[in-house]
Amino acid sequence: MKRNIKRMLYIVSALLISPFTLICLMISVVLNKDAVFSSFSQLLSLLPGKVGVYLRAGFYRFTLTSCSPDVVISFLVLLSQRDTDIEKGVYIGPQCNIGKCHIGKHTLIGSGVHIMSGKGQHNFDDLNIPIKEQSGSFEKINIGEDCWIGNGAMIMANIGANSVVGAGSVVISEIPPFSIVAGNPARVIKSRC
Structure with a gap:
């Protein structure tokens, strides 16, 4: 019964947010898609509570590369790239910044996590150019299924399935599956196997 009620709430929310979604998609035809998407994401991030969670799920379901209808995207979460996949059962805590990535099913992302679009977003080799x-x-960036990423972590490399990333960790190298990592830079401290 509870599952059916939730499913209905996600459908109603998608319908309620559909004018907003259509405006975003229409403007994206003319202007830079990621810039338009990011602006709409910023506005939607301000909606509080469960209403905000359901409306964001309805919007992202039709604007991201793929997004399961049952995701929880919390208050003040900013998504900057449309080329993002969020699978079933994902929870993204408040105040996260999410770049271009794939988040596997049943992954938990704590508050204030930054998932960057790799570590090569900015060059600084030429001293003659600002x-x-x-x-x-x-x-x-690929984050495998059933991972847990602690509060305040910064992710710049792939994370294997079933891994745990400690709070405040900075992931700059690929993490193998079933790893527990922590630190800056993050290092494997234990295996979950």
Whole structure:
């Protein structure tokens, strides 16, 4: 019964937010898709409580590459890239910044986590060009299923399935599956196997 009520709430929320979703998609045809998407994401992040969670799920379901209808995207979460996949049962805590990534099913992301679009977003090699004018490259970060990422972590590399990332950790190298990592830079401190 509870599952059916939740399913109905997600459907109603998707319908309620559909004018907002359509406006975003129409403006994206003319302007930079990620810039438009990011602006709409910022506005939606301000909606508090369960209403905000359901409306964000309804919006992201139709604007991201893929997004399960049952995700929980909390208050003040900013998504900056449309090329993002969020699978079933994902929880994203308040005040996160999410870049270009794939988040596997049943993954928990604590508050204040930053998932960057790789570690090459900004170049700074040419001393004759200001850093803000130097190009960079975006990489799609993969976070495996059933992971737990602690509060305040910064993710710049892939994380294998069934892994735990300690609070405040900075992940700059790929993490193998079933790992427990912590530190800056994050290192494997234990295996879950």
